[in-house]
Amino acid sequence: MTEQSSAEHVLLILIVTRPEQMDHAVTGLLDVGLAATFVEARGLMALIREEMPVYSGLASLLPDVTGSRMCFSLTTAGAADRVFRFFETELKPADRPIGFTVPVSRAQGMRS
Numbered sequence: 001m002t003e004q005s006s007a008e009h010v011l012l013i014l015i016v017t018r019p020e021q022m023d024h025a026v027t028g029l030l031d032v033g034l035a036a037t038f039v040e041a042r043g044l045m046a047l048i049r050e051e052m053p054v055y056s057g058l059a060s061l062l063p064d065v066t067g068s069r070m071c072f073s074l075t076t077a078g079a080a081d082r083v084f085r086f087f088e089t090e091l092k093p094a095d096r097p098i099g100f101t102v103p104v105s106r107a108q109g110m111r112s
Contacts (some may be wrong), residue, residue: 014071
């Protein structure tokens with residue numbers, strides 16, 4: 001696809017904070033037919049716990065979380081809406097990944 005400008009494209013971002021949410025996130029994306037990239041991520045408390053021992057007392061007050069995965073998918077607003085609808089209809093609120101979209105004013109190299 002050539003360079004384009006389109007208000008209908010969004011960057012869909014999902015934050016999977018618990019391992020059991022990963023299957024739900026992948027199922028939702030596949031159900032809509034979206035490609036995505038997942039990357040490993042660490043929250044602030046995990047970073048403090050692992051790399052800043054001076055703050056270990058603070059980190060010990062919070063639950064021990066090993067990390068998260070972040071999902072990025074450049075897609076249309078309609079496809080992102082279908083992913084969110086899947087989560088809302090198929091999953092309890094506690095099982096849903098954190099999700100949001102960011103408008104994309106220009107995109108290049110997208111697959112159709």
